[in-house]
Amino acid sequence: MKADGPELRDIHLPADPSWWPPAPGWWVLLGIVLVLVAVALILRRKWQRRRRWRVRVMSELDSIAAHQQRETDPVRVVAEVSQLLRRASRLLDTAAPSLHGEAWLRFLDGPLEGTDFSDGIGRVLLEGPYRRDLEMDTDALLALARRWLQRVVAERSEHV
Incomplete structure (x- = not known):
């Protein structure tokens, strides 16, 4: 022992x-x-x-329009647009492609909130694909189909 007092030891810190x-x-x-x-x-x-x-879908519609520009065939345009709309309609209702006649046109009018299909250019979808010759404004039908597809895709995107 030292005269000054006990010897002090350093404090040992624990390991990090x-x-x-x-x-x-x-x-x-x-x-x-x-x-x-x-x-x-x-x-x-x-x-x-x-x-x-x-x-x-939109490129398929553009393809239909491009083919129409190259070869004027209204019957083909109506048939292809009708098929495209039927395939796309499954997004809204799985039973929609099986609708016929006025019920089909009313279904198509639903998203647009008008009567462009049942009372307008869209009426051609009922009998147009089955005729040999058809006189109609294909550009108006393509524009209507584009509007419908854009609305359906937008509605479906909100619900998914």
Whole structure:
């Protein structure tokens, strides 16, 4: 013993904590981030699928219009537009493609909130594909089909 008093020793600090395993809060944060990334990937995939479908439908309508510009064949235009509208109508109602006559035209009028199909140029969809010769304004029918498709795609995008 020293005359001044007992000998003091330095304080020994514990070792620095290891970075592994992380604290429970970090595991929770990792889980939340993984769930958010998964949800973002699912939503992006749905968006891309809708976008590809929209582009494919509109390009098919553009193809019909381009063919009409090269060869004037109103019967073919009416038949192709009718088929395209029937395929696209499944987005709104799976039973829609099986509708016939006035019920089909009323169904087509629904999204446009008018009577362009049942009382206008769209009436040609009933008998036009089955005639040999047809005199009609194909540009007006193509414009009406484009409006309908854009409205249906927009409505469907809101509900999905």
